Amino acid sequence: MAKTLVGALALASLPSAFGFRDTSPFFLFSTSALNINGNDAAIAQASTITSQVTQVLDKCPSKTYIVVHQEGVSSADYLDDLSAARLGHYMGGEHADVKSAMAVSEIVGAVDAHSILERLQSRCGAKMEQLEHSKAESAFPHSDEPRVVYYSLPPPLAKDRATALDKSHTLLENIIINLDSPDYTVIYTTTPQAESQLDDTLQNHYTYEMEDSFNEAVHMELKRDAVSHQRKNTTVKEGALFERYQYLSPGLFMGITAMIPLVVILYVGLTAITNLEVSYFAFSKEMGPAAQRRQ
Structure with a gap:
């Protein structure tokens, strides 16, 4: 024992x-x-x-x-x-x-x-x-x-x-x-x-000696298993389009988040400018008695 x-x-x-x-x-x-x-x-x-x-x-x-x-x-x-x-x-x-x-x-x-x-x-x-x-x-x-x-x-x-x-x-x-x-x-x-x-x-x-303790059939089975493992790793993944690919990365998400307040600020500014109201007479030349007194 x-x-x-x-x-x-x-x-x-x-x-x-x-x-x-x-x-x-x-x-x-x-x-x-x-x-x-x-x-x-x-x-x-x-x-x-x-x-x-x-x-x-x-x-x-x-x-x-x-x-x-x-x-x-x-x-x-x-x-x-x-x-x-x-x-x-x-x-x-x-x-x-x-x-x-x-x-x-x-x-x-x-x-x-x-x-x-x-x-x-x-x-x-x-x-x-x-x-x-x-x-x-x-x-x-x-x-x-x-x-x-x-x-x-x-x-x-x-x-x-x-x-x-x-x-x-x-x-x-x-x-x-x-x-x-x-x-x-x-x-x-x-x-x-x-x-x-x-x-x-x-x-x-304790000198290492190479011994063939397995027959040729076992070696062939091991080779086949290795080939099938390689094929399994190279197989295209199945599933829907959004399950296979990533369209919204963290960097892209942060960029979109930062653009939202900038777009809002731009919209408010453009809206304020377009809402200005000026009459046409503000740009015309005065021709009445008041204009003559100023002279």
């Missing part, structure tokens, strides 16, 4: 996994109800996660502690169906005995696994057991004292990363199955890839 792990990791998308070249994921799950942040974080500082984990483990919640240190990985490696399947069972709630889980997809720096080991030994009195690969196939001897199982894994090869991670998760699963008591806490720490490893990974796994 790798899809479940993807949700637990809070890896929203593949580009976000490549947004940070110096980060790597962190996982923790336990059969005890730990006081940890169940809401998976997207990014965090390694010192913050180390401090939070050590504070939780100070209460010695489990009998067996499994500390896994995986070198040279990124959060994108755990998006693969092959590499993330087994780990996804524990992080995604597939096991009923797992009551607490925590995942951070981007850890800036590296979580100090050795400080966690020393804290478990000093605080909980856990006995350190360095794991050998052959020992994972057999049952662990019974022990009433707390113990810490630690093993470190080399960085996976660029050409076969998913298979290498799947083998490491198989080893982790065998350790859990062979425990004498179903009371454990797994702390899965990782370190980022080096620049050379990251370049090789990108070159081998």
Whole structure:
């Protein structure tokens, strides 16, 4: 169930996994109800996660502690169906005995696994057991004292990363199955890839290749649909004449509105001039006695 792990990791998308070249994921799950942040974080500082984990483990919640240190990985490696399947069972709630889980997809720096080991030994009195690969196939001897199982894994090869991670998760699963008591806490720490490893990974796994996943008939249907869409866009609109064209624009409407008072003023002026009444005698020469007295 790798899809479940993807949700637990809070890896929203593949580009976000490549947004940070110096980060790597962190996982923790336990059969005890730990006081940890169940809401998976997207990014965090390694010192913050180390401090939070050590504070939780100070209460010695489990009998067996499994500390896994995986070198040279990124959060994108755990998006693969092959590499993330087994780990996804524990992080995604597939096991009923797992009551607490925590995942951070981007850890800036590296979580100090050795400080966690020393804290478990000093605080909980856990006995350190360095794991050998052959020992994972057999049952662990019974022990009433707390113990810490630690093993470190080399960085996976660029050409076969998913298979290498799947083998490491198989080893982790065998350790859990062979425990004498179903009371454990797994702390899965990782370190980022080096620049050379990251370049090789990108070159081998994420090179774009053109694949014809559709047959020719589907391509022809897509072309026909595109042609019909273009014809639909170029079709003349139907409807009445005044529905298809705009004859009264805002500028023309404002011009007409301004012309109305001007025309009214002109009309009033012309009307006033034409209503003037002057008699014909006002323009005739006076010939009576009054005109002679003025002279």
